Amino acid sequence: MFLFGRCSMQTAHWETIGVKQLMTRVKEEKMPFGWSINPYRGCAHGCGFCYARAFQSFIGMDSDDFQSRILVKENAAEALQRQLHRMAASRNFDLPVLAQDIGHIAIGTATDPYQSAEGSYKVTRECLKVLARYQVPFSITTRSPLVLRDLDVLADCRLLSINISLNTLDDGLIRSLEPGSPLSGQRLRAVRELRESGFRVGVFAAPILPLLGDSRSQLNELMQAVKASGAQFMMSSLLRLSPEVKNWYYSILREVAPEALPTYERIFQGAYAIRSYSEEIQCRVDELRRIHGLPHSASDHDAVGTTVRADGTAASVGGAAPCVEGAEPFIGGTTPCAGEAVVSVSGVVSEKPQGGTLHAKLFKLRERPGAGISPGRVVEVMEQMSLPI
Numbered sequence: 001m002f003l004f005g006r007c008s009m010q011t012a013h014w015e016t017i018g019v020k021q022l023m024t025r026v027k028e029e030k031m032p033f034g035w036s037i038n039p040y041r042g043c044a045h046g047c048g049f050c051y052a053r054a055f056q057s058f059i060g061m062d063s064d065d066f067q068s069r070i071l072v073k074e075n076a077a078e079a080l081q082r083q084l085h086r087m088a089a090s091r092n093f094d095l096p097v098l099a100q101d102i103g104h105i106a107i108g109t110a111t112d113p114y115q116s117a118e119g120s121y122k123v124t125r126e127c128l129k130v131l132a133r134y135q136v137p138f139s140i141t142t143r144s145p146l147v148l149r150d151l152d153v154l155a156d157c158r159l160l161s162i163n164i165s166l167n168t169l170d171d172g173l174i175r176s177l178e179p180g181s182p183l184s185g186q187r188l189r190a191v192r193e194l195r196e197s198g199f200r201v202g203v204f205a206a207p208i209l210p211l212l213g214d215s216r217s218q219l220n221e222l223m224q225a226v227k228a229s230g231a232q233f234m235m236s237s238l239l240r241l242s243p244e245v246k247n248w249y250y251s252i253l254r255e256v257a258p259e260a261l262p263t264y265e266r267i268f269q270g271a272y273a274i275r276s277y278s279e280e281i282q283c284r285v286d287e288l289r290r291i292h293g294l295p296h297s298a299s300d301h302d303a304v305g306t307t308v309r310a311d312g313t314a315a316s317v318g319g320a321a322p323c324v325e326g327a328e329p330f331i332g333g334t335t336p337c338a339g340e341a342v343v344s345v346s347g348v349v350s351e352k353p354q355g356g357t358l359h360a361k362l363f364k365l366r367e368r369p370g371a372g373i374s375p376g377r378v379v380e381v382m383e384q385m386s387l388p389i
């Protein structure tokens with residue numbers, strides 16, 4: 001039985017900001033994408049387990065602001081246009097070469113690109129139009145059926161996949177832990193409509209939550225529903241609790257499922273679940289995935305280097321990187337909508353990094369009283385570090 005807790009829906013306050021560039025280079029080799037795009041900062045879905053909450057302190061904001069103070073990158077499409085124009089110009093406007101060099105852009109690595117603000121601001125939609133113009137390959141991760149609004153634009157894009165995040169069918173649990181997210185039925189309907197429209201679509205079962213959504217029967221029901229919706233693949237990741245996220249998540253658990261806390265404290269002695277638990281869940285997921293015929297990535301499902309248009313025809317993406325190549329190790333690092341942290345972030349948050357690395361630079365900025373908290377400077381360092389912002 002789950003009740004609304006601390007995470008219950010707050011009214012989001014939107015602020016518009018300007019950015020110099022939109023696409024951020026992702027240098028972390030374990031990531032299956034080379035660039036990320038986040039049209040917003042903060043996320044009104046407010047998931048209690050979202051790792052992106054931990055980034056708020058880096059830009060001088062309170063982690064409590066994460067779901068209530070949303071920064072809208074109002075000029076995102078213009079910034080993206082400028083960035084892609086520069087990159088295309090340096091390649092003599094050879095767009096297939098540009099697509100090949102860029103590889104895979106992931107939209108929604110630190111915020112949901114289809115959170116409620118998108119309904120009126122249409123920042124993501126305008127960015128899609130730019131991506132269509134340059135024919136660069138990308139994927140979208142979201143918890144919202146609002147993505148269906150943009151099928152007309154997406155049909156002209158080199159879209160690698162649309163990933164709908166869903167980790168439970170328990171709508172009570174969703175309301176407790178994801179106060180601003182659409183419920184499970186809406187997301188599964190979105191999967192079905194996307195498939196019927198001919199797009200490549202999968203589900204991110206992420207994060208799998210100990211005791212709340214990790215039993216064999218819960219995962220079996222989830223996969224049954226995912227399969228029935230027409231999803232072509234399903235990725236999963238385990239919960240990861242960096243210190244800031246752990247505090248927040250436990251405060252919700254204390255209200256909605258206090259009996260689960262001792263188990264969590266046993267499993268999460270650090271940010272990651274202990275190995276015996278991780279292995280047990282991974283085995284369970286793998287077995288059920290086989291039973292339900294759900295590959296763990298889009299690249300397993302169909303040919304690498306093709307994209308599916310709205311009319312169902314396949315089009316070459318010029319040798320671009322497959323959408324979720326190497327997705328199996330996603331227990332350990334993926335996008336926040338996939339409910340998991342970028343691996344490098346935990347070091348920034350909890351340990352003093354060594355040497356003159358950018359990690360060390362950011363750590364120093366954070367430690368210096370007052371001076372280092374200027375959002376601009378910190379954001380700049382985060383961009384260099386390929387941290388999603």
Ligand code: SF4
Nearest residue numbers: 043047050111336337
């Ligand atoms: S997990 Fe995704 S939808 Fe949830 S708060 Fe984080 S970015 Fe938003």
